[in-house]
Amino acid sequence: MEQVHGPINTPAFTSVALDSADDGSEQVRFQEKAILHDDGWLKFGVFFITDRGAYFAQWNGRRNTYDIRYGIEGSRIATVDLDSIGRSMLPDDDIMVITDHRGGKANIEIDGRRDARGYLLDISRGRSSS
Numbered sequence: 001m002e003q004v005h006g007p008i009n010t011p012a013f014t015s016v017a018l019d020s021a022d023d024g025s026e027q028v029r030f031q032e033k034a035i036l037h038d039d040g041w042l043k044f045g046v047f048f049i050t051d052r053g054a055y056f057a058q059w060n061g062r063r064n065t066y067d068i069r070y071g072i073e074g075s076r077i078a079t080v081d082l083d084s085i086g087r088s089m090l091p092d093d094d095i096m097v098i099t100d101h102r103g104g105k106a107n108i109e110i111d112g113r114r115d116a117r118g119y120l121l122d123i124s125r126g127r128s129s130s
Contacts, residue, residue: 004044005033006059006066017048020057020066023073025050030112030119036070037085037095037107043069047108049119054098056108070108074123076100082113 007013014028027050034047036056045058046066053073057066079099085107096113098106098120110116 003061004058005046006061008033008046016064017046017055017057017066018050020068021048021050021053021055021071023050023052025052027051029123030116032110032112032116035093035109037093037109045069047110047116049116049123052123054116054120054123056106070106072098072100072106074120074126077120077124080117080120080124082117083107 007016008031013031017028017031018025028048029051030049032047034045034056036043036045043058045056047054047056053071055068056070057068060067077098078101081097081099083095083097085093085095093109094113095107095109096117098108
């Protein structure tokens with residue numbers, strides 16, 4: 001298994017991700033390799049959305065589980081915006097910005113950010129399945 005991504009492309013992903021999130025959800029609605037932009041640092045891992053929340057996690061090979069580095073309950077999501085981060089010497093990074101009701105933000109770089117945004121808006125409105 002990949003060091004930071006774990007079993008994302010295997011049938012085991014759903015059960016491992018749900019156990020790691022431990023939010024009472026029964027399904028993973030979205031999953032993808034991701035980069036969390038955190039105060040100038042880039043953290044590599046996976047981003048997944050359950051019926052009740054969204055998570056950025058990194059694989060812990062010693063425990064065979066995901067360590068959640070960012071998580072938010074759907075009811076705490078205020079906005080989900082699509083944006084980009086400009087770079088002087090590199091191409092811009094397209095990101096999804098999740099903002100909570102207190103103004104806290106998570107900047108997540110994923111290819112499927114438009115699909116993820118739709119799922120996040122659903123769970124923020126209390127819709128548990130699409």
